[in-house]
Amino acid sequence: MEQKKNQVLMETRNLKKYFPVEKKIDGQQAEVKAVNDISMKIRHNEVYGLVGETGCGKSTFGRTLLRLMEPTEGRIFYKGEDITELPQGEFRKYRQKLQMIFQDPYTSLNPRKSAGKILEEVLAVQGMKNVRERMELSLEILGKVGLRPEHYYRYPHEFSGGQRQRIGIARALILNPEFIVCDEPVSALDVSIQSQIINLLLELKETEHLSYLFIAHDISVVRYISDRIGVMYLGYLFEESHTAGLFRSPLHPYTKALLAAVPTIDFDKGKKKRELIRGELPSPLFPPSGCVFHTRCPYAKDICKEQCPDMKEVEKGHRVMCHLYDEKEKTK
């Protein structure tokens, strides 16, 4: 068991996902580099939190990791096995183990199917033929995510946002997965249901030995649920650390700016305008040269404009992609 605990469940090596865009720039096909050279390991029974500015490529990373999109370059491993190029037919047996909860509970559910049907369909696709069994399992899973048996016959439009998200979670859970990409699973939920869902995810993590890639904007939520956290910016993984380490000593200037922008409930300091990171997010179509953050970085040096920094391990388990730490690389 101990050994299993540190086992790497999902791994990416130099993963890249580029989207071609219609427009040609200087006669060249332009591309959005949505995921750029990301190497990441997610261990068995671990919650890996992923944060970063809107459009930085978190969802694309999550989808590519599950091969819901094919990567442009790089490799994907599941328990050490290279699954990057498995034909879809062979990949099906992994699909069941690798699930996703989507960001948008409004568009991710088929409006013409009742909640029960949505769940049963997943089972049918996986070859469960017995109708009664399918219904029983669907009802059980509805209960697990805090919905009622009456909800079985309801259609998505009859649910509020939070209720729909529970259906999304139920749909991901029903096949007993090992790994779930949770793409902002609680963003649409109010806090009291958010805490239920987070507790639910943590409980399932323990009882079903699940691992998650947990994508969210709410830093306090990510902090609470994650064992480790990765910070993305414009397609790159800028920093990665154990949760406590990231908050105790954030290294990357972007991470520092991100944490400073987190809203807080604190009336002692009076109404403050939240600190804003300066400048605009560059267009992903024209990413800056060198380190892509240099246009907004208060500490940018000449080298930052020219050379993209490597990811370095600065402290144990704490990696950062920034020239400020060129000297500090941990000697391994």
Add this chain to the structure above:
Amino acid sequence: MSSKLLEVKNLAASFKTERGLMKAIDGISFYAQENEILGIVGESGCGKSVTCQSVLRLYDEKHLVKLEGEILFDGENLLKYSEKEMEHIRGGAISMVFQDALSALNPVMKIGDQIVEGILLHHKELSKAEAKERALNILEQVGIPAFRERFEQYPHELSGGMRQRIMIAIALVCGPRILIADEPTTALDVTIQAQIMNLIVRLKEEMGMSVILITHDLAVVAETCDRVVVMYLGQIVEEADVKELFLHPAHPYTRGMMMSIPSMSEEKPERLYVIQGTVPLLSQIPSGCRFAPRCEYATQRCREAMPELEELENGHKVRCFMAQR
């Protein structure tokens, strides 16, 4: 000086469903003033979106919903307006940013054209070129990077956050007097959230706009709202100035909600605080206090009689026998 730009009195909205009329909100009364941000918070499904969409009368009133009460905008009851008059109000004097940005945008129409269309609808005097100028302007204001290129793109080519900023741009482009924002920053990261909230606060101050902000992010409420209304199961259960609400929450539901937020501290409790039980279905609304079945302080009286929303002091109102004492 502040005036009640919008005053909602005893608003009820019932959906016509196969299982009969379902009252999604009941006896909703609140007001919104010029130059203030009113927050609406509450459990998922409690009727925040229904309240706001009813204000704009966005539902099909023949087939879907029955509205009762009064919605006074500048003293005029919007419920008495014709559909044609309402069309003029929507996106003009009162505009709204929706919770689900993707389905609110037209998938087969370029971003830029959608904004221009919105402008021309309310400003027939503008030329196409002028409208485009304005559209580009607002895109820049809401912080869309490479906004000239984005102008030519389709909704699906943008990330969730980007789409939400497009929605905000569309809502603001005609200079509304009331902006209703239904979870405008839900899909956004904190840096852009801060940028958008600062933008909304700035526009509110510059234009004296009244903002109704629906959000489940209590930290955002704490930082940006002036007043807050808390809803539970189709009713308002508490109303107070923002500081008062956070420092002295009176309703057990409000308190439970505040305890459920993960704190930004290093110690992590094993589990987060959870308000016990689930929200009852609309068809099974309890006869007494609607929160009673989940309330740890509930007494026999709470289960039998419904408390009114009563003022404790200085505009702090609560719907709870225990708190009112």
